[in-house]
Amino acid sequence: MKLSSFTDKKYIDLRAPAAGKTDVIASMVKLLGGSRQVRDADAFLQDVLAREELVTTGVGYGVAFPHAKSDAVSGVVFAFARTVEGVDFGALDGSPVRLVFLIGAPKVQEPSRVYLNLMARLSFLMKDEGNRANLLSAESTQEVFSLLDSVK
């Protein structure tokens, strides 16, 4: 599974403004709104925020994975944002978030499996402190892609 195949350089933002959690998610949904996988950005945003309401996706160590299965999405896709300053995601460890992966998938079953695989691998990648440091210091989207594809 090549992680970079589920995103595009257009969906990577290394200088996202440090607004609130909802604003960060909304700006990322807007990025993906230009993709062929997201048919209705507004509906997708509502689905992501509804999932976020259940339990925060701020898993700790400065990383969050807002996500949703949505009828507004036709294929598995993700965006990445690195915020200028930490954002309060209500994370499990209380720490502010700077690394955000927004993941979308359709509701049908088989793509859903791909989506869970993708989240598991991104989560695995971000458990490593060195990988997080590399993302925090990356100066280009190419560096981000290289890191993403370092995990099988």
Add this chain to the structure above:
Amino acid sequence: MRVTLPRRRPRGGTSGSTGLKVREYMTSDVVTVGRTANVAQIASLLREHRITGVPVVDDERRLLGIVTHEELINIFVPHYLSMFDDLAFLDDLSGIEAQTMAEIEPSLFLAEDVMVEGPVTVRPETSILKVAALLTNKKLVLIPVVDDGNRLVGVINRSDVSCALAGATPKEPE
């Protein structure tokens, strides 16, 4: 996490398989979870109660979906491996095995995220033979039993159906 514990419904005592209905063989007090249960909690429930899956319900017990061992396993098994019948050529999966629950944040994966939405359901008055066909044709391990309002009233699994069809002595209520 909201959990309800199972209690076997007393069997109807009908012998033979003709005319057998789901209501006579289903488990009526079912282990269920809400949409916010995470996969570690669900896996623990499955092991604790020795069951193959749990229905996901809302506060009014309306069925939202179902989570079985398969959904939990699928998080970790790369989807592309499903394309191969024989995995003998894969000697070393250690890179993938490292990505186990120990390395992944369970709270990221809720019932909401992993459940099969809109699962196959049956009614209490459905025939056991129809359930048997559904289980085998669709490769299911259990089927939620719902009323007219899509509220969960039980589950029926392969063991229930094979016992019903084979005429095994009904299990005593737990």
